[in-house]
Amino acid sequence: MRRETRQAAFLQEIMHEMGIANSVLEAVRTEMGLHPGTYPCKVGVRIGEMAAIDQEALRFCFEAIIQETDLASLELGIEVCPRRHRCEICGQEFIVRDYDSRCPQCASLETACISGDELELAYLEVEEYGASTAGAKSTQ
Amino acid sequence: MERVPLERKVLSENDRIAGELRARFQEHGILCLNLISSPGSGKTSLLERTLESLPRNDRVAVLTGDIQTENDANRLKRFNFPVKQITTGGTCHLDARMIERHLADWRLEDLDLLFIENVGNLVCPASYDLGEAAKIVVLSVTEGEDKPLKYPSIFFKSDLLVLNKVDLLPYVPFDINVAAGNARKVHPGMEIVKVSCLTGNGLHEWMNWLEQRRTAHKSLQETVS
Numbered sequence: 001m002r003r004e005t006r007q008a009a010f011l012q013e014i015m016h017e018m019g020i021a022n023s024v025l026e027a028v029r030t031e032m033g034l035h036p037g038t039y040p041c042k043v044g045v046r047i048g049e050m051a052a053i054d055q056e057a058l059r060f061c062f063e064a065i066i067q068e069t070d071l072a073s074l075e076l077g078i079e080v081c082p083r084r085h086r087c088e089i090c091g092q093e094f095i096v097r098d099y100d101s102r103c104p105q106c107a108s109l110e111t112a113c114i115s116g117d118e119l120e121l122a123y124l125e126v127e128e129y130g131a132s133t134a135g136a137k138s139t140q
Numbered sequence: 141m142e143r144v145p146l147e148r149k150v151l152s153e154n155d156r157i158a159g160e161l162r163a164r165f166q167e168h169g170i171l172c173l174n175l176i177s178s179p180g181s182g183k184t185s186l187l188e189r190t191l192e193s194l195p196r197n198d199r200v201a202v203l204t205g206d207i208q209t210e211n212d213a214n215r216l217k218r219f220n221f222p223v224k225q226i227t228t229g230g231t232c233h234l235d236a237r238m239i240e241r242h243l244a245d246w247r248l249e250d251l252d253l254l255f256i257e258n259v260g261n262l263v264c265p266a267s268y269d270l271g272e273a274a275k276i277v278v279l280s281v282t283e284g285e286d287k288p289l290k291y292p293s294i295f296f297k298s299d300l301l302v303l304n305k306v307d308l309l310p311y312v313p314f315d316i317n318v319a320a321g322n323a324r325k326v327h328p329g330m331e332i333v334k335v336s337c338l339t340g341n342g343l344h345e346w347m348n349w350l351e352q353r354r355t356a357h358k359s360l361q362e363t364v365s
Contacts, residue, residue, distance in 0.1 A: 015230070015231065015232045015264070016232060016233070016263055016264035016267070019231070019264075020150055020151075020267075023150050023151055023153070024150055026153075027146065027148075027150070027152075031144065031146065035142075035144070038142070041141065043146075044146075045150060050292055050293050050296050051267065051293060052263050052264070052266050052267060052291070052292075052293035052294070053267070099289065099292075099325040099326055100325075101325075101328055109328065111328075113296075117293065117296070117297070119149060119150045119151060119267060120147070120148065120149055120150060121146035121147070121148055121149070121150055122145070122146060122147065123143050123144060123145050123146055124143070124144045124146055125141055125142070125143050125144075126141075126142050126144060127141050127142075131141075
């Protein structure tokens, strides 16, 4: 494949994560308005296994858009959430592996998904200006 | 160092607009269906077949998304229902704001059914709520039967799987039972219809599903109002 075609294919693939990275950054900027005198160090997101988000691509996009901005040192924390089901017969909650949604306790197939498609902002860590000698540089 | 809990969705702005759209659809009794598939699986063909068989006075409209060209809208306009193309200019999915903008000059009180044909892509459209009542995923038999396992999100979130191009089954190594089994692994109990938009085979099953959805939506509407 020609180099430009490969690049275009790659960009097309990560376009989704680029949009997500932008939304995360927008949320950080909005939130920072509520915390004067501080700067953001780390933003935490939760991503479900079923959310169709590639972690590495998200990290790549995030780092690309913060580069050479005032948020260049902002760290991205990603927590991956497995798909969890609850058995409708015995109430057991369990993690679904390899699409096997049978209840491990009573073998029932009547189980319902309770989590695993998260795409959520979890937290933001902020530091007061002058509080750390590391300044705005990341501790990553 | 202070940790501030955020606890909200990354796409909360999209979800907010989608929520408003859903409320407007509800208010006007519109059933909105969001069609998603890989490029070339047959979303537009399915809509052509559908529009062709609906009564001429049916209150139906279509928004169709692509990165470039008005080709799909032109194909669908032949049936004289309101059709509008959304060209995203590069974005690989439709978002709620695009829907809101393109609905602006339609009178929602004139509609009962709105189809949204998403950009051909099995990944991103799964994340963006458009205010629809249901997502429908189209998979054709020239693709792999393991698509549901590779792209679980969209199969998990769709109410119906339309398996298209079944006329080609004799010529391709596609086991339709394996594909259906894979879809139901990801989404237990998922409804599946098998169609050929080329020969018309199985389309009555799809039209029945659609009719049932419309009836259910209407009776729900009457209970609410």
